[in-house]
C-alpha cells in the first residue's frame with residue numbers, strides 16, 4: 111500500500127483539479143436558485159433523445175428514475191432485488207426531517223442548516239447542506255401529494271417528533287414505518303413511469319462494472335441474477351444510488367444484501383471515494399446475543415423522545431431494573447449533557463454508552479447494554495403503543511421480553527455510512543457523466559449524520575437536485591448517440607466481469623464466504639469501529655491484507671456463473687469489502703483528529719469528547735486506488751487527495767450539547 115498526499119494546503123487551494131465542488135458563489139440562500147438558473151436546459155421535445163441509467167431503486171434511485179421519466183427522459187433502472195419495493199430504504203423507521211416549523215418552536219431553514227453542519231462536526235460542505243435544508247420543505251409537500259400517510263395530530267395537521275442533535279421538533283413520521291411509506295410513494299411514481307414506458311425496470315440485475323469511454327461514463331455491465339447472463343447497457347449518463355456500506359462490519363442494522371460493490375467498482379474505474387472512515391454507529395440497537403447472528407436490529411432513535419437511558423450506579427447491581435430506585439440509577443446522558451439529554455446526536459450517545467459499559471456498569475448477559483426505559487412516558491402504555499407499537503412488537507419478538515413492562519436493553523451498532531463516492535455540488539462524480547445520490551455519495555452529513563436526515567437527503571437528491579443538474583450534462587450531448595455496447599470499452603468491461611466471475615467460481619478452497627466476512631467484520635469493529643487508534647488501525651490493515659489472501663486462495667464458491675447462484679453474489683460483494691475495508695482503515699489512519707463518528711483515542715478532550723484539528727483536517731479526503739482490479743496478488747495502491755472545506759457561515763467550535 112502506498113499513501114501519498116499529492117499536494118499540501120499551502121501549495122494550492124484545491125489539491126486535485128477534479129475536486130472542485132463547483133457551488134455558485136454569492137449568498138448561501140441564493141446559490142441553489144443561481145445554479146438552477148445557470149444550468150443548460152434540455153428542451154422538452156429533446157428529452158426523449160436522452161437515455162439515463164439509474165442503478166438503485168431505494169428512495170434516492172426510485173425518486174430520481176420516476177422524476178427523470180416524468181420529465182420525459184428515457185430511463186433504465188436497475189436493482190438486485192426482485193422488486194424496487196424491497197430496497198433497504200423500506201427499513202427506515204423513525205422519520206424524515208424538514209424545516210417546516212409547524213410546531214412554531216423556532217425552527218427555520220437556517221436552523222436545520224446550522225444543526226446539520228454542527229451535527230456533522232464541521233466536516234460537510236456548507237453549500238450542499240444549505241440546499242438540503244431548503245429542499246426539505248418541498249419533500250414533505252411532494253410526499254403528501256403522493257398520499258404518504260404521515261402521522262397527524264388531533265386537529266388533523268401533520269405531526270412532528272424530535273430527533274437527536276436538535277432542540278426543535280421537525281421530524282415527520284408514519285408510526286415506525288416512515289421509510290416504507292415514503293418508498294411506496296416513490297415506487298408508485300416509478301410504476302407510473304414504467305407503465306408509461308419512460309422507465310424500463312431491470313430487477314434482479316446487479317451492476318458489476320462501470321464503463322468509461324474517453325474519460326466519461328458510458329454505461330454499466332450487469333449480471334442477470336436469475337440466468338447469470340452478463341449484459342452491457344449504455345446511456346448518455348449513469349446515476350448510482352446504491353446505498354451504504356455498513357455491512358463491511360458484517361453485523362449491522364442494514365439489510366443483509368447491502369454492499370459496496372457498485373461504488374467500489376466505479377472507484378476502481380477512477381471515481382474518487384471520499385471520507386470512507388466516516389461511519390455511524392447507532393446508539394439504540396438490540397445488543398448482539400450470539401455467535402451465529404447475521405443481523406442486528408435497530409430500535410429507532412425516535413424512541414429517545416420518550417425513553418430515558420440509564421444504567422445502575424453500581425456495576426455489580428444484579429436487581430431487576432424495576433427494583434432499582436431512581437437515586438440508584440445513572441441517567442448518564444441527562445447527567446453529562448443536560449441541555450440535550452437523551453437527544454444528543456448519535457455519535458455522542460453511542461460513545462457515552464460504550465464508555466459506561468467499559469466502566470463495568472453495562473447490563474445484560476454480556477455487560478454491553480444499557481436500559482431504554484419508558485416508565486416515565488406521559489400518557490402511559492396507550493401513548494407508547496400509538497407512537498411506537500410496531501417497534502415494541504419487534505423488540506418483544508426478538509428478545510422474548512415485554513418492553514411495556516421492563517426497559518429495553520440497547521447497545522450501539524453499525525448503521526449508516528457518511529462516506530461514499532465524491533460528488534460536486536451537482537452530484538456529479540469525478541467521472542464526467544456519472545452522478546451519485548443518497549447514501550452512496552459522501553455529500554451532506556460530514557462526520558456524523560443527524561437522525562432522520564438520510565431520507566431527507568436521498569429524496570432531495572432524487573426528486574429535486576439530480577433532475578435539475580443533469581440537464582447541464584445532457585444538453586452538451588445533444589445529437590450524440592451513447593457509446594454502442596459493442597465498443598471496445600464495453601467488451602473490456604465485460605471481459606473483466608467474466609474473468610472475475612470465473613476467478614470466484616473457480617475457487618474450490620475450504621473456507622465459506624460467510625466465515626471470511628465475519629472475520630473481516632470482527633477486525634473492522636475492533637479496530638475501525640467506535641474507537642480507533644493508530645496501532646490498532648495498522649494491525650487491522652495487515653489482518654485485512656491477510657484475509658484477502660486467504661479469500662483468493664482458500665474460499666469455496668459452489669455452483670456456476672451461468673445460473674442463479676447466491677453464493678457467487680455474496681462472494682463478489684465480500685471480495686469488494688475486503689479491498690474497501692483497507693481503504694477505510696487507511697482513511698481512519700491518516701485523519702489524525704477525532705470528529706463525529708471518527709473517534710481517534712489519541713485525540714480526545716479531558717472529558718472524553720472528540721477533539722478536532724481544524725487547522726490540519728478541515729477537508730474532505732478523497733481516494734484513488736490504482737491498478738488492475740482483477741489482480742489479487744499484490745498490494746493495493748491507494749492515493750490520498752483532498753478538497754478543503756470552507757466555513758463562511760457556521761464557524762467551527764467545540765461541539766457542545768451541554
Ligand SMILES: Cc1cc2nc3c(=O)[nH]c(=O)nc-3n(C[C@H](O)[C@H](O)[C@H](O)COP(=O)(O)OP(=O)(O)OC[C@H]3O[C@@H](n4cnc5c(N)ncnc54)[C@H](O)[C@@H]3O)c2cc1C
Nearest residue numbers: 166167168170199202203204205317353548549562564565
Ligand atoms: C433499520 C434502519 C432504519 C433507518 N431509519 C431511518 C430513519 O428513520 N430516517 C432516516 O432519515 N434514515 C433512516 N435510515 C437510513 C436510511 O434508511 C438509508 O440511508 C436510506 O434509505 C438509503 O437510501 P438509498 O436510496 O440511498 O439506498 P437503498 O435504499 O439502500 O437502495 C439501494 C438500491 O441500490 C440497489 N443496488 C445496490 N447495489 C447494486 C448493484 N451493484 N447493482 C444493482 N443495484 C444495486 C439496491 O437494489 C437498491 O435498490 C435507517 C436505516 C436503517 C438501516
